[in-house]
Amino acid sequence: MQIYVCVKHVPDTAATITVVGEAGYNDTACKFIINPYDEYAVEEAVQRVEKAGSGEVVVVTVGPEAAVSTMRAAMAMGAHRGIHVKVEGQFLDSTLTSLALKAAIEQDGTPNIIFTGRNAVDTEGFQTQYRLAAAMNLPVVSEVVNLEINDGQAIVQREVGGGTRETLEMKLPCIIGATKGLNEPRYPKFPDIMKAKKKELKEIDFDQLGLDTSVDQTELLKLEAVPERSSAQIMQGSVREQVNELVRILTEKDKVL
Amino acid sequence: MAKIGVFIETDKDEVKKTNFGAITAALDGGKNEVVALLMGVDANSAQETLAAYGAQKIVQVTVDSADLTASPDLQARALADAIQHFALEGLIGLASARGRDVFARLSAFLNVTLASDCVGINFEDKTVRKSHFSGKTIATIKLNSDLLLCALRPNAIEAQKALADSQVESYAASVDAPGLVKVLEVKKGDTAKMDLTEADVIITGGRPIDAAENYKMLEECAELLGAAVGASRAAVDAGFAPHSMQVGQTGKTVSPRLYIGCGLSGSVQHFAGMKTSKVIVAINTDKDAPIFQKCDYGIIGDMFEVVPVLTEILREQTGQ
Ligand SMILES: Cc1cc2nc3c(=O)[nH]c(=O)nc-3n(C[C@H](O)[C@H](O)[C@H](O)COP(=O)(O)OP(=O)(O)OC[C@H]3O[C@@H](n4cnc5c(N)ncnc54)[C@H](O)[C@@H]3O)c2cc1C
Ligand SMILES: Nc1ncnc2c1ncn2[C@@H]1O[C@H](COP(=O)(O)O)[C@@H](O)[C@H]1O
DSSP: OOEEEEOOEEETTTSOOETTTTTTTTTTSSOOOOOHHHHHHHHHHHHHHHHHHHEEEEEEEEEGGGGGGHHHHHTTTTTOOOEEOOSSOOOHHHHHHHHHHHHHHHHHOOEEEEESSOOOOOTOOOOHHHHHHHHTTTTTEEEEEEEETTTTTTEEEEESSOOOOEEEESSSSSEEEEOOSOOOOOOOOOOHHHHEEEEEEEEEEEEGGGGTTTTTOOEEEEEEEOOOOOEEEEEOOOHHHHHHHHHIIIIISSSOO | OEEEEEEEETTTEEEEHHHHHHHHHHHHHGGEEEEEEESSSHHHHHHHHHHHHHHSEEEEEEETTGGGGOOOOOOOHHHHHHHHHOSEEEEEESSSSSHHHHHHHHHHHHOEEEEEEEEEEEEETOOOOOOOOETEEEEEEEOOOOSEEEEEESSSSSOOOOOOOEEEEEEEHHHHHHOEEEEEEEEOOOOOOGGGGGGGEEEOGGGGGOEEEEEEEHHHHHHTTTTTTEEEEEHHHSSSSSSSBBBBBTSOOOOOOOEEEEEEOHHHHHHHHTTTEEEEEEEOOOTTGGGSSSSSSEEEEEEHHHHHHHHHHHHHHHHH
């Protein structure tokens, strides 16, 4: 099994994001991590290869120089090597990202499966995996919580709201967008972290891929901090008095009851 | 005036009420003409409800000799064909699990820009507003394609009635390629439970709920509130609730008019999924719990005491 896993380098979800200029943020002030959904993707890929006793897991990242730390984290989880497409700038449109991922993967080998996450937690795009699939003419299912592979077919399950579960089938090679529930990502142990430092990491400049960048793109015009709500108005009195007061406010003032 | 389509989502042959906000958004205060596109349900039965919010044309999209529910790829392709047939300048829908999937397929197939999970849309300058960084920032994004594709966060835009003269049509889309992905089975969830993303009111129990059966207390209260019941990740991970009930970064993103959080500390990741609620209430034993710093109303107290009183008061009021 030749498996590629698309992994994005993103600010920690708990990090404070300070907006800088019109459409940027201070990325030197926050901790970066592997996109949490991509951890499920890496774990699934590594488990598949471990179980089969053969095959290879290759991490592919389109990102800045600093993304190496995220790639090493994925390698510490068991990925064998990495391909780093280097870009400058904080945001890259998802169409261009998918074209870069496609070019990097195709230059490297022939995938049986490509794993991605369900979305990146920075730009919350929910679409790169679909664009990659369309560009490579592969089937794709995202938000996958269960995966079985039989005879060159992938049987996957996803949740579609209200607790409803859908089972879908597609032929390999295919693209699978992982989400919580698919597995429990491992915490790498110290020796694994050390070993990961020595694993092969290929670097390619985005510009070297020779992509057609005249495609339709989204453009980030503005980034604004969302003000937090201020402190709550706290109810007073006995439990009954507090609840009565709350119900009155919600009914009369906010008209939400 | 632009002609804008709205992809209508249905559940058990009923139009989901979260579609109405999407119609309101598409109508843009009467500046646009709205074409509602339905699949797999009878458009006649939906006419009255959709026209009440301003849909002028209600179209049942079918594909000859194929079952549209059998493949999400087929649905995306049928939509692509319908967009062309009706000369739509944009297609709006919901960023529900299904909507996110269909819109992403459609945009990739047509090579058109897309923004998913939007909370605002401006047709004049083709920009949308959406969350970046787990709700900590709002991005304004320009969609540069001619066709405007946008999936809206359910309930982010309030529905407004705007009765329209409407006409019902049926359109047989032509789809040449078979879908690459095939639906084998759909297992319905607990039908008694309301879908979180659809709910106007949500009451959530966090880690201190302590046992699956204790959600009954919240369910009783939810019934009177017309609410859905949610859970935090800590409660889900402890096995007290299924993942389908989880609200937050790794769970559902919701925007109800009222969100009542019981026993929630107020983590960034939980707030990422419910911050856009209109009014947030917290019930927590700890007066210093971070949630009190970022909600509208608070009750300092034990949820096992407070919630039953709330249920009782609501029951007295509704006379049930
Ligand atoms: C990548 C990532 C993604 C995540 N995604 C999500 C997500 O999608 N959703 C999510 O919820 N979390 C998510 N989390 C976890 C999140 O960080 C918190 O750990 C979690 O939300 C805490 O859940 P809680 O508020 O229920 O529990 P706690 O943090 O344990 O808080 C419990 C609160 O209840 C109060 N309390 C105790 N007893 C009572 C009582 N009897 N009555 C009233 N109050 C009481 C306590 O004072 C405390 O404030 C994520 C974390 C990470 C790292
Ligand atoms: N720059 C990137 N490098 C590698 N993978 C990416 C990148 N951007 C997105 N992806 C993958 O695509 C998924 C969906 O991302 P998005 O469409 O941005 O929400 C992520 O979970 C990643 O697996």
